[in-house]
């Protein structure tokens with residue numbers, strides 16, 4: 439079962455949703471709660487937001503694999519395969535006139551954004567930041583829809599700074615700017631997780647519309663309605679939509695902002711002039727703290743699973759893949775079975791080339807638990823011969839928010855082949871005797887891992 443909207447998902451969580459009645463401030467406090475919440479903590483709904491009566495903030499929504507799987511009507515074990523299968527087709531969005539997001543429409547006044555409890559996250563952030571806004575627009579040349587999550591800084595009045603570091607939106611903006619035109623955009627907030635995940639998936643030429651990917655992932659079309667002040671359609675069941683135009687030829691200081699890397703990043707970025715804010719009654723603002731568990735899960739499904747599908751199609755023996763939490767998708771571990779050393783090397787080059795974000799790849803055998811840091815360290819310490827098994831690629835493009843990056847073309851990437859590479863019994867794991875293990879588990883179970 440998937441959900442029609444964010445409220446449908448929250449209702450289904452039952453005891454896995456904690457309602458917090460204690461007043462909490464959108465300035466630092468809610469972000470601190472979301473960042474420090476354990477991955478296995480329930481989803482959080484802040485029902486009393488200081489300075490924003492009638493508004494609520496939800497977060498920690500997909501902080502672990504169990505809840506992420508629930509968002510897709512799947513299980514933690516089956517989710518990656520379900521994602522890969524569903525993503526093969528697209529389900530186009532449909533238009534509707536039943537649009538809760540239009541219950542409140544604001545187009546007048548200087549402070550259109552003031553009602554929203556936009557969170558301030560870190561001590562040195564330049565201001566409040568929208569972190570989970572799905573930005574929608576159309577290519578001025580082809581009319582093709584594009585969408586992605588892009589950070590937005592509240593600059594006062596009707597203005598938002600917008601980090602456009604990725605296609606397709608960066609390309610659409612460049613095309614509009616070349617014509618001297620503004621780019622119309624609509625920012626959707628408070629969507630069910632399937633649409634949020636689809637917004638950051640890499641799309642191939644066969645399924646060019648991420649809204650169709652969203653439909654495929656949720657098993658039903660996304661319901662859309664015309665925006666108020668821009669020629670775009672927006673998700674009718676979103677909690678909030680911000681409409682506006684990215685101004686041509688304008689760049690302003692944006693940041694600093696504590697990013698998914700856990701470090702601050704500043705930029706000279708384009709500016710949005712907001713023309714309307716629409717929302718539901720008793721709206722729920724979505725919080726997403728950078729460098730947090732939600733981001734790890736979002737990247738794992740949208741980027742990691744995507745990469746798993748691509749690598750499996752090209753290299754025999756690829757079993758599983760994990761993006762290392764907290765690395766903004768820069769570090770990845772792949773488990774293989776029976777893949778020859780030359781093929782592991784090809785896999786490393788392939789993976790590093792497929793995703794510009796990816797900077798470090800480690801390949802291990804599938805007898806290593808790729809989600810256990812101790813096992814990974816063991817494989818690196820005992821199966822890797824550094825001079826032979828390390829691949830360094832210099833002069834590559836690395837991700838703009840990487841503090842170790844440098845200008846495009848200056849970065850470098852690294853891969854480690856920590857597979858055993860031969861049938862040599864010297865690499866066999868020293869196993870415990872199974873009957874003895876079963877007996878001590880029975881007697882001393884509470885002490886055993």
Ligand SMILES: Cc1cc2nc3c(=O)[nH]c(=O)nc-3n(C[C@H](O)[C@H](O)[C@H](O)COP(=O)(O)O)c2cc1C
Nearest residue numbers: 586587588589601602603604605606638639640641
């Ligand atoms: C949590 C999160 C935050 C992101 N923030 C930004 C951002 O501020 N600016 C940006 O250009 N891309 C950002 N991205 C990446 C884009 O949303 C994403 O690369 C793009 O939509 C993927 O589309 P493509 O690979 O099909 O081009 C973010 C992604 C995630 C998961």
